[in-house]
Amino acid sequence: EVQLVESGGGLVQPGGSLRLSCAASGFTFSTYWMTWVRQAPGKGLEWVANIKQDGSEIYYVDSVKGRFTISRDNAKNSLYLQMNSLGAEDTAVYYCARVDDNTGYLVYPYYFDYWGQGTLVTVSS
Amino acid sequence: EVVMTQSPDILSVSPGERATLSCRASESVSSNLAWYQQKPGQAPRLLIYAASRRATGLPARFSGSGSGTEFTLTISSLQSEDFAVYYCQQYDKWPPWTFGQGTKVEIK
Numbered sequence: 001e002v003q004l005v006e007s008g009g010g011l012v013q014p015g016g017s018l019r020l021s022c023a024a025s026g027f028t029f030s031t032y033w034m035t036w037v038r039q040a041p042g043k044g045l046e047w048v049a050n051i052k053q054d055g056s057e058i059y060y061v062d063s064v065k066g067r068f069t070i071s072r073d074n075a076k077n078s079l080y081l082q083m084n085s086l087g088a089e090d091t092a093v094y095y096c097a098r099v100d101d102n103t104g105y106l107v108y109p110y111y112f113d114y115w116g117q118g119t120l121v122t123v124s125s
Numbered sequence: 126e127v128v129m130t131q132s133p134d135i136l137s138v139s140p141g142e143r144a145t146l147s148c149r150a151s152e153s154v155s156s157n158l159a160w161y162q163q164k165p166g167q168a169p170r171l172l173i174y175a176a177s178r179r180a181t182g183l184p185a186r187f188s189g190s191g192s193g194t195e196f197t198l199t200i201s202s203l204q205s206e207d208f209a210v211y212y213c214q215q216y217d218k219w220p221p222w223t224f225g226q227g228t229k230v231e232i233k
Contacts, residue, residue, distance in 0.1 A: 044212065044224055044225070044227045045212055045214075047214075050222070062221075102174055109219070112169075112171060115168040117167075118168055
């Protein structure tokens with residue numbers, strides 16, 4: 001069974017930093033693109049960042065470029081999101097998700113087939 | 126950036142009735158579109174990918190159609206567990222991967 005478990009959320013002051021983790025199990029983590037998606041309270045879904053299997057390709061939404069860093073440790077089956085210079089606009093539930101494609105070869109970062117339960121990040125003084 | 130627009134924002138439907146949700150892309154995304162369901166307090170769940178392919182284990186009452194800029198998610202006979210928010214997402218022109226604003230399906 002595919003499982004994704006996020007951790008590391010919490011209350012942080014504006015300008016502060018936080019590191020989110022996502023522990024993966026039930027599948028061969030190293031063969032999948034992975035993603036972070038966030039959801040502000042009462043709002044819709046916003047894609048944040050993607051990372052390729054070996055970390056050689058990384059993409060960010062413009063609003064977090066230069067502030068957030070996605071990374072992974074395939075030996076530990078873990079995905080991370082380092083968030084710096086946090087602002088109120090970053091307050092959200094952060095979900096990690098597995099990325100799939102419909103080629104069977106896991107080449108393309110298409111859609112998000114399994115999601116964790118999310119971790120809440122609150123930026124407030 | 127491809128902008129995804131869903132309609133309506135809220136859809137009121139009686140159990141057993143058909144629900145039709147729409148998603149429009151600001152430019153063609155071919156068939157590279159997914160649908161997700163999200164219930165309160167839960168993570169999103171993949172329903173449909175490639176515009177019309179059902180995710181593993183998805184009941185047949187859910188179907189997706191469309192290509193280019195116009196897409197539809199149809200729930201043929203709404204069950205109580207189907208009342209939720211539904212999002213479309215394009216993965217044709219990235220980055221960024223973009224979602225619609227969501228359609229809430231509520232009990233009439």
